[in-house]
Amino acid sequence: MAKRRVNLDMTGVESYTRCPEGEWLAKVAKIEEGTVQGSGDDCLKARFEVIKGSAKGCNVFETFSLTERALWKLKSFLEAIGMRANGKISLDLDKLEGKVCIIDVIHDEYNGTKRAKISSYLKPEEDFDDEGEDEIYI
Numbered sequence: 001m002a003k004r005r006v007n008l009d010m011t012g013v014e015s016y017t018r019c020p021e022g023e024w025l026a027k028v029a030k031i032e033e034g035t036v037q038g039s040g041d042d043c044l045k046a047r048f049e050v051i052k053g054s055a056k057g058c059n060v061f062e063t064f065s066l067t068e069r070a071l072w073k074l075k076s077f078l079e080a081i082g083m084r085a086n087g088k089i090s091l092d093l094d095k096l097e098g099k100v101c102i103i104d105v106i107h108d109e110y111n112g113t114k115r116a117k118i119s120s121y122l123k124p125e126e127d128f129d130d131e132g133e134d135e136i137y138i
Contacts (some may be wrong), residue, residue, distance in 0.1 A: 019058035019105050019116040024050040026103045031096050042066040049104055060105055060116050080121035
């Protein structure tokens with residue numbers, strides 16, 4: 001009987017760690033257009049990377065549905081990063097990458113699996129301080 005083998009190159013592959021609950025300063029590491037699994041609705045898929053504190057390096061994923069009833073979540077995010085979020089707007093996705101905000105992470109269960117979920121977006125304050133550091137993020 002032949003041996004069953006799969007050859008892989010794991011160089012540079014990061015391990016996944018669920019982000020702890022709490023408020024974390026994070027940047028938009030990547031954002032792209034996509035479709036919502038199941039409904040097929042247009043959406044923006046974003047990956048946020050925590051950039052400060054004990055959760056530094058953790059990633060949290062968000063799907064912003066572009067349906068009228070779900071735009072409130074995208075609006076909240078845009079306001080948190082200081083972008084215009086009223087009336088008709090045109091988003092340059094390249095300019096969204098690197099933007100910084102505070103994400104409030106909670107743990108939620110989906111299909112029997114615990115996952116990190118963003119419950120809200122907050123604008124960073126000059127005095128945001130999660131470990132006694134005196135840095136200013138705007």
